[in-house]
Amino acid sequence: MALVGIIANPASGKDIRRLVAFGSVFDNQEKVRIVRRVLLGLAAMGMERVCYMPDTYHIVERALRRIQVPLEVFPADFRARGEPSDSTEAARVMEALGTGCVVTLGGDGTNRVVAKGSCAVPVLPISTGTNNVFPAMIEATVAGLAAALVARGLVPEEEATFRSTQLEVLRDGEPADLALVDAVVCDDVFLGSRAVWDIAKVRQIVLNRAAPGSIGFSSIGGLLHAVAPDAPEGLYLELGPGGRPVTAPVAPGLIETVGVTTLRVLGVGDRVEVRGAPAVVALDGEREVEVTGRERVSIRLSPHGPRVVDVERTMAAAARRGVLAPRRRGGRPCPATPNVPTS
């Protein structure tokens, strides 16, 4: 029986960018309301089973309190520790259960740790964080419908999804971590509060996607050379004095002009060495990897990122097939306007 997973990160939307930039606040009750709408969408599209990540805020359990849905909703079987690794573990469990689609609630960071657990299951990312490129701001009801369409195979995966590229962090040549949008090398020695906001500390930027209309470091690249998320290329930028000035929205409410001294288009498999130590590599906006100088750290563009559900494409495919608008018997099309009962 088809299964959808839900990974809702209770920690997203609260980091220091609310303080150092003007990031939106996304409280957990809002995530509860989003999950509620996802569940209603899933149920409406005929899903019967939903597996979710247990979390400290009990987001999914709370979502269920206010609705009656004919769904079997059960937690992934592991003990939540209130840490990012919960999302990784949940993704792993969901893949093992044969989940057809995983809906995530969070930001780039959340999806990154989900991808660390599984890249095989199509992921439908709903943005609840700040500074996001990977997940989209989409209506959860529609997301629920789309997730069910994919999980139940009502629209073919190749029409509904695309395969994202990703960045692999290699430590002495061995994969150590990954990023879904950007890997940024900065002058820092601590992971600390994790977010990166001081552009002056940034030396190198590696991107696997870059759009001029996005927010964050990928926008810097995007303003120079756009890279689609499924295109087999990436970008490498070096920042420093004397470079080409680029004015970009590097964080919510923070528009900075940076000097780009080097811009190189990367192909799949290309590798960028992290230079200088000590340093910290921030992955998708969060300081994650400490570079001490005792080992070689590099970043490689990989074509094997997660499969991503594109809600627009999914719904368009469903429309083409009339999944939500079946033709009447006899082949006559439905009336263009709904029937309004009159008394």
Add this chain to the structure above:
Amino acid sequence: MSITREKLVDAYTTMVKIRTFEEHAAQLFAEGKIPGFVHLYVGEEAVAAGVCATLRDSDYITSTHRGHGHLISKGGDVKRMMAELFGKRTGYCKGKGGSMHIADMTLGIMGANGIVGGGPPLAAGAGFACKYLGRDDVAVCFFGDGAANQGTTHEAMNLASCWKLPVVFVNENNRYGISCSVDRATCVTDIADKAAAFDMPAVSVDGNDLMAVYEAASEAVERARRGAGPTLIECKTYRQRGHFEGDPAGYRSPEEVAEWKAKDPIPRLEKKLLEMGVLAEDRIREIRAGVLAEVEEAVRFAEESPLPDPSEVTEDVYA
């Protein structure tokens, strides 16, 4: 904001000092040398040390039941603290306050507080005084997840936000108000989420990570100093011991306690400082030995100090 190596060493030393002080206090309490109650800060050291590393003497703090860590971090003298725990005349409060009421107005320490939620309005007042007098000092209000549900806390946050007061509300979410877990005490268990009601920026940080606390606090303090108003910082942490010494803490599972002990802030910072080359093993041993000597000296001082004379009972009621 970057932290200097010197500050890192100071913060580490402070954390070790708090731990050492608390471990001695626990032992002395068990031996019956300390009367009354003591509520120990073991496991939460990174919060006080990280926040107070961003403060100066003229800044204010209001504290809680669990105040020893705040006092030491703000520069309190462990000799006079220990003497106060013993109820001695040489203590910070001449033996009149005890563990729950130690204050040092010269260091802006407006007192530990026996009332949960007693401190936030006082912090708003201290912040108001700074603003009124045109000083760029700030007031930091430490409060727990228990106090996060008190009306006074919400009233103070509202007033501080409404008046743009230089106050930083530092929530120590150690997950329990005595036995009542945060999940049973509120439906909004991320205390940072509550700030939205006051249009106050809020962040949630790993309270067992000194650097995370320091970074958030330095931004919030800087924001307060430049007149941009209050901030709420939620520090997720854990008290490794019971609510008070003698609390068997049967309301927590051994697994949970073990999980949090594995996240102990002190070894974590120590490891980092070693890796960074900020401290070497021998320097760490030196710091630990120095702190131990200081605390042992404090115990000796407390033990040898005189008790107050019964005639002092009515002194200091009025100015």
Add this chain to the structure above:
Amino acid sequence: MATMTFADALNDAHRIEMRRDPNVFVVGEDVGIYGGIFGVTKGLLEEFGEMRVRDTPITESAFVGCAVGAAAAGLRPVAELMFVDFIGVCLDQIYNQGAKMRYMFGGKARIPLVLRASCGAGIGAAAQHSQCLEAWFMHVPGLKVVMPSTPADAKGLLISAIRDDNPVVFLEHKLLYATEGEVPEGECTVPLGKADVKRKGEDVTVVATAAMVPKALAAAETLAAEGIGVEVVDPRTLLPLDEETILASVKKTHRLVVVHEAVKFAGPGGEIAAMVAEKAFDYLDAPILRVAAPFSPVPFSPPLEQAFIPSEERIAQAVREVVGA
């Protein structure tokens, strides 16, 4: 001397102190634009500006606590609690924090705070806007409690209270606000802890507070015509209590009636009576009587409210009883 109302005299005291000391500020509900619900702070906003005359949201714990914190940090706040009845929602900040900080900290804090509040029945404001709760505050070491009865005392005592380095609860009976009297101009102080003999007499000492003082004086006038000399003593400050003046009067008259509007049971009169019994029992020629409110909440309906408030006649009757007339 100028003739002014009790409310204007308080207003004058605020102005004088705020002009003299830039650290004095006023904080409370409707103290600014509105000028105080009883008009005590009117015009202060215009003269001293928003930083020093702070309208607050309806948040008694926050602003009373804020005043305590500001006092600890070096300012001299005058906080107005609109009705003393509201003390219940913010009591912790005054009795556990403000009153005890100095002692708990071993004498190392100063809390120069005045908490002004209206009190008393007589305007049909019912049970939650009419109480006299001075006994509650008298039970808290660390506080001072002031309760003036005349415009001149109100001004002089408020100036002293503002200059005092301790938290002072300053209780203003709302029926007195409109009363007029001669008030010294400019800076004038009435010391805290000093009672005032409002009328001299030889036969009975009547210790009365706040709105009971004019009633006691009126009763004394009636009794004088009956040949009974009543000495009316107004303690003005209930904490610290001027025992000396009260004892001196009792030692002269040998009879004591204590009058207050607070309920009789465990009211301030009990403390005064006990003090006299302990220290001047041998001088007493008759049992001490107390005239006070019955043990009920303050009622609303005018006849009930009048039955609640001690009357001039009840005072006179008590005096007649102690002299055996």
